[in-house]
Amino acid sequence: MDVKGHPKKPLERASLPMASLVGSFLAETAQEDPTLHGYLDKLDDEGRRLLAGVLGRFDQKGRGELDASQRLLARRVLTRLRRPDRAILSLTNRVLDYLDLNRNALLEENELELTIEIMELFSRVETQNDTLSERELEMLYAVLRHIDTNDNGVIDAHEKVRLRDGLDDPVGFLAQQLAQNPEFQQLVEDR
Secondary structure: OOOOOOOOOOOHHOOOHHHHHHHHHHHHHHHHHHHHHHHHHHHHHHHHHHHHHHHHHHHHOOOOOOOOHHHHHHHHHOOOOHHHHHHHHHHHHHHHHHHHOOOOOOOOOHHHHHHHHHHHOOOOOOOOOEEEOHHHHHHHHHHHHHHHHOOOOOOHHHHHHHHHHHHHHHHHHHHHHHHHHHHHHHHHHOO
16 A cells, blocks of 8 residues: 555556446445436446446545445546446546546546546536536547647646646636637537
8 A cells, every 4th residue: 555545556447346346336326326326227248347447446445345435436426427328438437547647547636626627617518517418528538638738648747737727717718629629629510
């Protein structure tokens, strides 16, 4: 364990104990958030593998299951997704890969705050609700890819400053993306 109590080498996504991680999360979520449980319980094997990828980012102790506070944090991300399915969970994992700023396969407090903040902003790009559609997630992913100027698959310190500055002025940030980000422009035009 490191000084924060995290496993020194978090489990790779492919080696996550999917059955216990997803199974225990779904069992607890059935009572804690029946609506979310209804969507997640319908996932096929691939969808559950993708869900395990999201949940594994909250398994700070590497035990293969989340305690109550870790489940709450995971639900903060998962409830931002409109009708989570395989495609949305796949996009969510790609977005979280960018927002795992220290690349340790875990979402720490500062990374979670940034994740929730940017998810809240993009949940209102096309609709006025608090959930992200698949399209809004695609737009978010396009923006993160554009901000990743060195194309290393993660937001580094300089790029984080750009992202943070953009979140301070969401209207200007989205307008700038529309003017400068061809992938974002295409997604907006395809509406």
